[in-house]
Structures are given as structure tokens and as C-alpha cells.
Amino acid sequence: MKDIERLLEERGLAPPSADLDGRMAELFAEAQTTPRPRVFARRVPLWLAAAACMLFAFTGYWFHGIESEPVPDPGTRTTIYVVHTDGNSPQGAFDMTADDYIVLGQPDRPQVRILDLEHGTLENSRNRSATNGGVS
């Protein structure tokens, strides 16, 4: 490899023209007198910057305020009836099959669940007859 490298190194290189040297000399001379370039090309007045900040802050607050209004959940409502029993209530006394009742005139058909505090169960009213728990 060394012979090839030597062969190439011995080959003279084409020099740049005197025109390039002249252009570069002018470039450096001009650069000496040119001031350091600023980070921002234009000067922005302080009052304009402050006004822009306030405008963005106000716009952001306005949009954020609209989005933070609570949106009601249109999903299924669950009504929980807390039933305190002494164990003597007859079975079926509190039949709250949700499909047959429209509670409080609401157009939605709420799902009714029964919480039995004594037995610690929470059942759907539809399943009440299938299980042995629930209101007793």
C-alpha cells in the first residue's frame, strides 16, 4: 500500500487561483469591520413583548377555562338503595326491578342495585331473585 500512497503523494496538487486569495483577503478585511451578529435580527420593543405575553396568557386562560367546564357523563346512572333490615322483612318486599320502574320520572332507566349492609352484599335488583342474599 505504501508504494501507492507514495505515488499519490508525489503527484502535485492543483493550487487555487490568485482570484480566490483576493476574494478571501477582502472577506477577512470586511469581517474585521463588521460588528458581531446579534442573536435576534430585529430589536423588539419591551412594551410590544409584554403585550404579546399578556395576549397569549389571556388567550390560554380563556381556552383553558372553557375546556374545564364539567361535562355530564351520559352513561348509565346507578341508583343505590341502602336498605336496613332486621332480617324479618319478607322476601320480595323490596322488589325494585329496574326495567319495570321509571324512577322520579327520568327518561333514563337507571340500574337499581341493592346494598345490604347487614350481609355486606351489593346486588343488582335483577339478580336478586336468583341469589339467596340481598334483602332478607
Added chain:
Amino acid sequence: MRRTEFVEVVRRYYEGHRQELYTYALAVTRCRQAAEDVVHTVFCKLLARGRPPRDMGPYVFRSVRNAAIDELARRGNAKPAESVFETPAPKTDPALGLWAEEALESLGDDERETIVLKLYAGMTFKEIAAARRVSINTAASWYRRGLEKLRTAFEEDKP
């Protein structure tokens, strides 16, 4: 660093590497006028930065390459392609000199540029890798592959 000091640093760098930068630009553009324009453009932009880059050598050579590729895209390939070597060859055997010219032109762009940077710009593989943004192994393998092709061509077409 003050403006005058920065300009002086850049000017000294140009004067110390003027031939290598021009040769590298010529290796990419294959046109002497384009190579001169590239070198001028690169130093215009460097001075406009206002502060020296962290690593001047790889940065400048990388800038030369990028500017040369842009210039090549703008002008199209020069016809005929101009060699990096001076013509005619004053010191070596003219036939060998001509062979060297043609052989270098026959290499791929990466191989040719790496050989130019290594042999004529005197850069190390680490500096070449930094300038080309590749690994040191990649730069070394470009160089080695280029020389192997030249050697094979030299053995086959020994003038």
C-alpha cells in the same frame, strides 16, 4: 472572544489549510471554479457565526463537503471533470501521473474523498470520521478499499 480575535483565528486557519480545503472541494465538485466558490462560501458562513466551532477542523471540512454537494447539485456534473492534480505532472513520470489521475477518478466518492483527506489534508482517521460523521472503522475501511482498488488497477495497467 472578541470579533477581531475570532476573525484572526479564522483567517489563520484558512491560510494554514487553504490547499487542503480547495483540494477537498475540488475532489467533490470536479470543477475548479466551483471549488473556489465553495471555499469562499464556507468561510462567509463561518464568519457570520460570530464564534468559532468547538472543533474547527472537522467542522470546516464537513462544511466544505456540504457546500460542495450543494454546488454540485446546482451546477450539475462538470464536463469534463477537472482533476485535483496539477497538470502537467512536473515531478513524476507523466504516464504514472496520468494513471494516478484516472485511477483516483475511477474510485467511489467516499473512497476518493477519504484518500484526499488522508493523503493531502493530512487528517487522521479520527478527524476524517468526525468530518464525515461516520465511525473510525468506516473511514478506515473506505481508505483501505480505495487503496486496494488503486493497487489492483496499478498492477493490471502498469504503465
